[in-house]
Amino acid sequence: MSQVNPKEELQTLRDWVRWGASQMLKAEVFFGHGTDNAWDESLQLALHVLHMHWSEDPSLLECRLSMAERDKLFGLLSRRINERIPVAYLTGQAMFAGLAFAVDERVLVPRSPMGELIEQAFSPWLLAEPTRILDMCTGSGCIGIACAHAFPEAAVVLSDISPDALSVAEANISRYALEEQVQTVLSDGFSGLAGQQFDVIVCNPPYVDSQDLATMPPEFLCEPSIGLGSGHDGLDFTRRFLEQVHQHLSPQGQVFVEVGNSWVALEAAFPEVPFTWVEFERGGHGVFTLTRTEIDRYFGGS
Template identity: 45%
Template sequence: MTLNSLNDWPTYSDLASFTTLADWVRFCASQMERSECFYGHGFTQPWQEARHLVVRGLELDWDVPDSALGAVLLEHERALLFRLIHDRCVSKIPTAYLLEEAWFFNEPFRVDSNVLIPRSPIGELVSNKFAPWLEHEPTHLLDLCTGSGCIGIALARTFPQAHVDISDLSAEALDIAIENIGLKDLDYQIDAYQGDLFEALPSRQYDLIVSNPPYVDADDIDQMPAEFLHEPRMGLAAGDDGLDLVRKILALAPNYLTPEGWLICEVGNSAAALIATYPEVPFEWPDFSQGGHGVLVISSVELTKHAASFQ
C-alpha cells in the first residue's frame, strides 16, 4: 500500500494486517507526520503522542510497558483506533479531545472542547510552591479563568491547608472544572464561581492569584495550527494586542490581594506588547526548565504603586 496524499487515506480493510498495538502505534505516528499534525498539546513528537492515543484509546494504563505492544487486538479495538487516528490526522482533533482526557501536574483531567487543553508552564511554578515569591503558607488562593480547573486543583494539592476559589466566565467550562473537582474529591477545599473575572467572587483577599486568561493577539489567532481551532475561541482570543483581559486583571487584582500577595498571570507571546505598554512596571518573568514562557509575576505592592497605569 503506497500513500501519497491525504486523499489516499486507507480504508479499514486496507489495514487488515495491522493486528498488534505496535502496528497501530507505528501507523498513527507515520500518519500524523504525513498529515503535518501539530504537536502542541502536551506532546513534542509523533511517536510519543501516537503511543498515548493508542494506549489510552483502548483504556490501558498510560505507562503500559513496551512488552505489551506485541499484544494482538480484537477487531472492534482495531476499528476504534482506525476512527481515532483518522480524526486526529484528517480532522486535526487534538488527542486530549478524542480521549476526553488531558494530563497536568502528573494527573489526568476530564476535558472537552468547552475548555482549553491544559498545558500551562504555571504548573512548574506550582511545583516549586511559587518560590522565591511566596514566603509563607497561603490561606486563600484564586485560580482566575480556570477552564478545566487544573491549576486550581494543582494549587489545592500543593497547599492542602489553603482554601481555593476558582472562577470562569464560561458556564460550560466551569461545569467541567466542577466535575474535575468532584473526581478528585476536593469539594471540601475548592469553591467554584461563574462570572466575568472577579465579579462573582466573595468579598475576600487572596495571598495568591493565579491566572491563565485568554491572551492571543489578532495576528496569532489567525495563524494558529488547525488543532487550536477545536479549542474554545473565547479561551484564546484577547483583542488586537492580546491584552484585553490582562489589563482588567492588572487593574482589579489589588482589590483582591492581601498587602503581601502576588499575582501570577500567563500572557504568552503577548509579553512583548505588555512590556511596551507598561515599561515602568517591574514585572518579573520566570525561566522554565520544562519549557514555556510569558508568565508574569508581580506583587500587590507594585500593582498598587502603578495602579494609575492600568486605568
C-alpha cells in the same frame, strides 16, 4: 490519511503507534496541546483504546490488538488527522501537573507551563503558605485543583465567565473529592468576587493577539474562542486584571499570570513595571509574577 486499511496488517501496539505517528507526520498535523510529537499522540490514542496507562515494561508494545480495538483506534486516528481534533478531546482526558483531568470542547486543553511552577509550590517567590488561592479563567479547573493538591490547607476558588467551563471544573473537583476545599464562582474577571481577597492569584487568561489568532492551526479552532483571543495585542483581559487585582490581593499576596507570546506587547505597554518572568526547565514562557507591593506602586493600589 492513507487509503489503505491497516487493520489486517497491523497487529501489535508497536505497529499501530508507529503507523499512526507516520500518518500524522504525513498529514502535517499540529502538535501543541500537551505534546510536541507524533509518537506520543499516537501512543496516547492507543492506550486510551486499551484502557491502559503507560508502563515502563517495554513488552507492552508487543501486545496484539483485537479487531474491535483496531477498529476503534483506526477511527480515532482518522478523526485526529482528518478533523484536526486534539487528542485530549478524543480521549476526554489531559494530564496537568501529574494529575488527570476530564476535558472536552467546553474548555481549552490544559497545557500551561504553570504546572511546573505549581509542582515547585511557587518557589522561590512565596514566603509563606497561602490560605486562599484564586484561579481566574479556570477552564477545566486544572490550575486551581493542582494548587489545591500542592497546598492542602488552602481554600481555593475557581472562577470563569463560562458556565459550561465551570461544569467541567466541577466534574474535576468531584473527581478528586475536593468539594470541601475548592469552590467555583461564575465571574467576568473580578465582577463576581466582590469583597474577597487572596494570598495567591493565578490567571491563564485569553492572551492571543489578533494576528496570531487569524493564523492559528486548525486544531485551535476546536477550542472555545473565548479562551484564546483578547484584542489586537492580546492584552485586553490582562489590562483589566492589572487595574483591579489590588482590591483582591492580601497585603503579602502575589499574582502569577500567563500571557504567552504577548509578553512583548505587555512590556511595551508598561515599560516602567518590573515584571518578573518565570523560567521553566520543561519549556514554556510568558508567565510573570508581581507582588502586592509592586501592583500597588504601578497600578494604583491603596
